[in-house]
Amino acid sequence: MTGLRLNVFFRQAYESAWEYRGILISLSLMFALTVYRTIIYPLYISPLRHIPGPPLFETPAWYNPFAWVTVPIKGQFPAIIKGEAGIPQRAWLKQYGGEKGVVRVVGPLGIERLMFLSPEACESVLVKEWTEYPRSLREEIDMYHGAISSLMRVLTGQIISARNPDDGVVLPMYEWMSKVTLDIICNTAFAYDSNSLHDPHNELADTYEKIIALQNGPNSAWLIALVSTPGFMWYMRSSLAWRTRKLLAMLPIIWQVATVIESMYKIRQISKRMLEQKLRESHVTEMEQERKKDIMSLLVRARKETLESEPTGYSLSDEAMVDQVLTFLGAGHETTASGLAWTLYLLAVNKEAQDKLRAEVTPVLAANPKPEYRTLKELQWLDCVVMESLRILPPVPMTFRKAGKADYLDGVYVLAGTILYIPIRVINTWQAIWGSDAEEFHPECWLNLPKSYHSQYSLMSFIVGPHACIGKTMAIIEMKTVLASLIANFEFDLAYEGHDPETDSDDHNETEG
Numbered sequence: 001m002t003g004l005r006l007n008v009f010f011r012q013a014y015e016s017a018w019e020y021r022g023i024l025i026s027l028s029l030m031f032a033l034t035v036y037r038t039i040i041y042p043l044y045i046s047p048l049r050h051i052p053g054p055p056l057f058e059t060p061a062w063y064n065p066f067a068w069v070t071v072p073i074k075g076q077f078p079a080i081i082k083g084e085a086g087i088p089q090r091a092w093l094k095q096y097g098g099e100k101g102v103v104r105v106v107g108p109l110g111i112e113r114l115m116f117l118s119p120e121a122c123e124s125v126l127v128k129e130w131t132e133y134p135r136s137l138r139e140e141i142d143m144y145h146g147a148i149s150s151l152m153r154v155l156t157g158q159i160i161s162a163r164n165p166d167d168g169v170v171l172p173m174y175e176w177m178s179k180v181t182l183d184i185i186c187n188t189a190f191a192y193d194s195n196s197l198h199d200p201h202n203e204l205a206d207t208y209e210k211i212i213a214l215q216n217g218p219n220s221a222w223l224i225a226l227v228s229t230p231g232f233m234w235y236m237r238s239s240l241a242w243r244t245r246k247l248l249a250m251l252p253i254i255w256q257v258a259t260v261i262e263s264m265y266k267i268r269q270i271s272k273r274m275l276e277q278k279l280r281e282s283h284v285t286e287m288e289q290e291r292k293k294d295i296m297s298l299l300v301r302a303r304k305e306t307l308e309s310e311p312t313g314y315s316l317s318d319e320a321m322v323d324q325v326l327t328f329l330g331a332g333h334e335t336t337a338s339g340l341a342w343t344l345y346l347l348a349v350n351k352e353a354q355d356k357l358r359a360e361v362t363p364v365l366a367a368n369p370k371p372e373y374r375t376l377k378e379l380q381w382l383d384c385v386v387m388e389s390l391r392i393l394p395p396v397p398m399t400f401r402k403a404g405k406a407d408y409l410d411g412v413y414v415l416a417g418t419i420l421y422i423p424i425r426v427i428n429t430w431q432a433i434w435g436s437d438a439e440e441f442h443p444e445c446w447l448n449l450p451k452s453y454h455s456q457y458s459l460m461s462f463i464v465g466p467h468a469c470i471g472k473t474m475a476i477i478e479m480k481t482v483l484a485s486l487i488a489n490f491e492f493d494l495a496y497e498g499h500d501p502e503t504d505s506d507d508h509n510e511t512e513g
C-alpha cells in the first residue's frame, strides 16, 4: 500500500513539475545565477579576489547554514550601515590596506567595491580621467543676514521663555541649522522666502522636513538600501513612481518611498510655480525691475539673452532650469546644516576652542552685526575651526564612482564596471597625512599644516575635479557667517554629560543616486 501511495505521489509531483516546467526552470536558473554571482564569483573567480579586504565569511559563518543565505545577499553592507559613516572603511583600510591603502569590499549581491587612498589614484579617478570614471548614480553674503537675524531672534526667544534662562535651555540645534540653511538656500536659489524659522507650516520647509525625518529615522538604513538598488533611481524619475505611490504607501518599510515620491513631486511643483513667476518678471524691462541675483533669475535672464542673440542656438528648457535649481536646493541645504551642527558639537566638547572663537568674533560683530565676507575671511581662528570640523566630520563622508574602462590603478587591474569608493572621511583623517592625532579635533593644525599635506588630495570634503562641489565657497562663507553670529551671542554645551551624537544617531551618509 505504502509503495503504491508513494508511486502516486511521485507521478503527481512529476506531472505538476512538467506542467510548471517553465517556471521551475526559470527559478532554478535564477537560483544558480544568484549562487554564482553572490558566492562563486566573488570568492573564486573575480580577478579582484586577491586584493585584501574584510572576509565575506567570518570563520564561524561557514558553519552556520543561515549565514550561507544572508551573508552573500548582504555582503559587508550591515557593517557599513550599522557603523558611523566612513568608520568601518577606515578600520578596513588600517587592517588590510597595506602600504598603498588599497582595499576590496564585497557589497550586497556580491558586487565588489574598491577603495584607494593615494593622491595618484584620486587624481586619475577624479581629475585627469574623470570622464572614464562617471558617477554611477547620481556669495551673496547679504542674502544670509536676514535668515541669520531671524535665527538669533528665535533662539533668544526660546531661552527667555525657559523656566530658568540662566541655566540655559536644551535645543535641537541640528533642526535649527536645517531651517536656517533652507531659508538661505531658498533665498539664494529663487529669492523665495521659505521662512521656515518662523513658519513651521511653510509648504517647502514642511516637505523637506518630511524627507529629512526619513533620512534620520529608524528605518533610514532600509531607505539607503532601496536607493542603492539597481534601477531604483530610474523608477523614481519615471511617471510609474507617481502612479504607484498609493500602492507603495500601504507596504511596510516601502511606504517611505511613497513619502519621498510625494515630497519630490511637491518640491518640483513649488519650483515650477516660482519659475513661472520669474518668467513673468523677465518680460518687465530691466529699468522697471530690480536686477535680481538669485540663481533662477540668473538662469532665466541668461536664457533670454542667449535666445535674443542666437535664436536657433542651445538653451535650457523650463524643465532643465527647474532641475538645476532643485539640484542646488538638494545639494546645498542638508550638507551645510550638518556641517554647522557638527561644528557646534565639536565646540561644545572643546570649550577652549569655543572661548577662543568667541574672543575673536565678538568684537567684530559688535562693530558690525552684519559683517562683510572680507572681514570674516580675515578671522584666523574661525577659519581653523570651520576647516577642522569639515575635516574630521565631513557632511558627505563617502561618495562613489564606477570604472568606465578597465585599467590599472595603483598597480591593481580594475575591471570596467567596478564600483570605487571615494573614502572622503578616511582620507581626511588618515594618520600618514595628518599625524598620529588625525582623528581628533585640533583647529590649530590649519596654522601649520603637516609636510605630508597635499593641497588637493588631503582634504576631500568637497572632493576634486569637474564634479567637485560647486557650492564650496558658498558653503564655507555660509558656515562662517552663521557660526560667527551664534558664537558671539550664545554659549554651547552638550545637552547632558557624556552626550555622544556619534552613537546616538545612525547617520550614514552614503550618497549613491
Ligand code: HEM
Residues within 6 Å of the ligand: 135, 138, 327, 328, 331, 332, 333, 335, 336, 339, 394, 395, 396, 399, 400, 460, 461, 462, 463, 467, 468, 469, 470, 471, 472, 474, 475, 476, 511
Ligand atoms: C558643507 C557643505 C557642503 C559639502 C560638504 C558639500 C560636498 C559636496 C560633495 C562631496 C560633492 C560631490 C559629490 C560627488 O561628486 O559624488 C558636492 C556636489 C555638489 N554640491 Fe556641495 N557640498 C556642500 C554645500 C553645497 C552648497 C551650499 C551648494 C549650493 C549652493 C552645493 C552644491 C553642490 C552641487 C550643485 C553639487 C553637484 C551635484 C550634482 O552634480 O549632482 N553644495 N558637494
